[in-house]
Amino acid sequence: MKILVCVKRVVDSNVRVRVMQDNSDVDIALSKMSLNPFDENAIEEAIRLKELGLTQEVVAISIGGDKCEDTLRTALARGCDRGILVETLVSHEPINIAKILTSVVKLEQPDLVLLGKQAIDDDSNQVAQMLAGKLNLPQATFASKLRLSDNKLEVTREVDGGIQNILVSLPAIVSVDLSINEPRFIKLPQLMQVKKR
Amino acid sequence: MKVLVISNTINGRINSNLSNILSAANNLAECCDVFLIGKLIQDSLPNYKCINNVEHYPIDDSLNHALIVAPLISNRILDYSHVLVAADSYGKDLLPRIAGSLYLSQVSEVSEIISPNIFKRAIYAGNILAEIESYEATKLLTIRVANFPSYTSLAANINYKQLNSEVVNDIRTKILFESISNVDTVDINTAEVIVSGGSALLSKDNFDHLIGSLAFQLSGAVGASRAAVESGFATNDCQIGQTGRIVAPKVYIAVGISGAVQHIAGMKNSQVVIAINSDINAPIFEYADYGMVGDLFTVIPELINKLSNN
Numbered sequence: 001m002k003i004l005v006c007v008k009r010v011v012d013s014n015v016r017v018r019v020m021q022d023n024s025d026v027d028i029a030l031s032k033m034s035l036n037p038f039d040e041n042a043i044e045e046a047i048r049l050k051e052l053g054l055t056q057e058v059v060a061i062s063i064g065g066d067k068c069e070d071t072l073r074t075a076l077a078r079g080c081d082r083g084i085l086v087e088t089l090v091s092h093e094p095i096n097i098a099k100i101l102t103s104v105v106k107l108e109q110p111d112l113v114l115l116g117k118q119a120i121d122d123d124s125n126q127v128a129q130m131l132a133g134k135l136n137l138p139q140a141t142f143a144s145k146l147r148l149s150d151n152k153l154e155v156t157r158e159v160d161g162g163i164q165n166i167l168v169s170l171p172a173i174v175s176v177d178l179s180i181n182e183p184r185f186i187k188l189p190q191l192m193q194v195k196k197r
Numbered sequence: 198m199k200v201l202v203i204s205n206t207i208n209g210r211i212n213s214n215l216s217n218i219l220s221a222a223n224n225l226a227e228c229c230d231v232f233l234i235g236k237l238i239q240d241s242l243p244n245y246k247c248i249n250n251v252e253h254y255p256i257d258d259s260l261n262h263a264l265i266v267a268p269l270i271s272n273r274i275l276d277y278s279h280v281l282v283a284a285d286s287y288g289k290d291l292l293p294r295i296a297g298s299l300y301l302s303q304v305s306e307v308s309e310i311i312s313p314n315i316f317k318r319a320i321y322a323g324n325i326l327a328e329i330e331s332y333e334a335t336k337l338l339t340i341r342v343a344n345f346p347s348y349t350s351l352a353a354n355i356n357y358k359q360l361n362s363e364v365v366n367d368i369r370t371k372i373l374f375e376s377i378s379n380v381d382t383v384d385i386n387t388a389e390v391i392v393s394g395g396s397a398l399l400s401k402d403n404f405d406h407l408i409g410s411l412a413f414q415l416s417g418a419v420g421a422s423r424a425a426v427e428s429g430f431a432t433n434d435c436q437i438g439q440t441g442r443i444v445a446p447k448v449y450i451a452v453g454i455s456g457a458v459q460h461i462a463g464m465k466n467s468q469v470v471i472a473i474n475s476d477i478n479a480p481i482f483e484y485a486d487y488g489m490v491g492d493l494f495t496v497i498p499e500l501i502n503k504l505s506n507n
Contacts, residue, residue: 126293133297159286
């Protein structure tokens, strides 16, 4: 069993983002960048499944400029086994991210793809569903709990007015909510170690 | 311009935000078509004046999820110039899946329709408003319900088409159970008054007792900050903010909420904001029209008492 976790490099949630003077875009050239918080939860969930012995390999993927390597190294420090960087020169709309991920999923053949439900920069909340639609795979969005057994995944979803439990067969695409877990704290030596990988 | 609105049923009733989506659609065209997905038990079909045709897909609740609904309607999507759904948990689950299968882009959480191809939406936790221009022949939009008023004009009759198209079950997804909180309480999306509590309430008992009673006295809905939800004081569906609900009631009362930017993103369009907090430096006061510095454990009981005496 293999899990693919999709991670995005975004402006740190504590940075107050400013608009460029001509209003053409946001000015983030000098901003501190971090791993998207929702994706941290996705990584944590994948690592927990691995610690339970339910998955053998956790692969992290990021799409963007070469700086995304930092994001992938953070994912490795958190316990991912391998990182894939798809380098692009420009930033892409969710539909194109989903298209790139479709190719990666076809290559890697994961049993489960985990993503954060949204990125804190554009707040689009699209990629997981688009990927599932493109691949015609079952989807479970806004997940707050996962239980995996016998090639089936029971997912608790946060929906308007309450919760919904669904059972999806694998392979499947799952987007996670912040409530799914509390990502662990990574120690500096772990972060230093992965610099060499 | 050919506009389609997709809506769903919840417990046999039409999703109450349909009227808001219709008023958003009204910015694009005088009339639109509606696809209504799900069984109707307690409501009859909508007869709003702006609806051309209603196509009703009366599929069972147990099958009303994106894996089944997306293929059911996606071949009809390209007939339209605009497709609008609510940015609620149903719409946010469904529309991007359709977008992905048709390889179309989508504009999420539209708060204003500027022209047929330019849309306004919040980014960076609502700190920045972006204008997005879409070049797609079919524009897929999820609509931030709180930013559009209810459409109210009714027509004498409706063009109604019931579609008994064969729904093929897909065993790859099965709904096991659903627990939707009491529908008799005031709907937070349409409430005129929202009373929200934060982590300063210290316990679920305090939260229910103080925030719940105050909301009840004001016939309002209960909201919560993320901190309060994570501490288990309130359920997830009450959460207001960037990752929860975006609301715009007439009156928003923030009790013991410091006002993190993520929370502000969810309530800053409220008409009147009243903040009650013991910390005079709490950022919520920057957004409040009326602020009260005080201990909520004395202020709120007093307020409830005064209200119940009137």
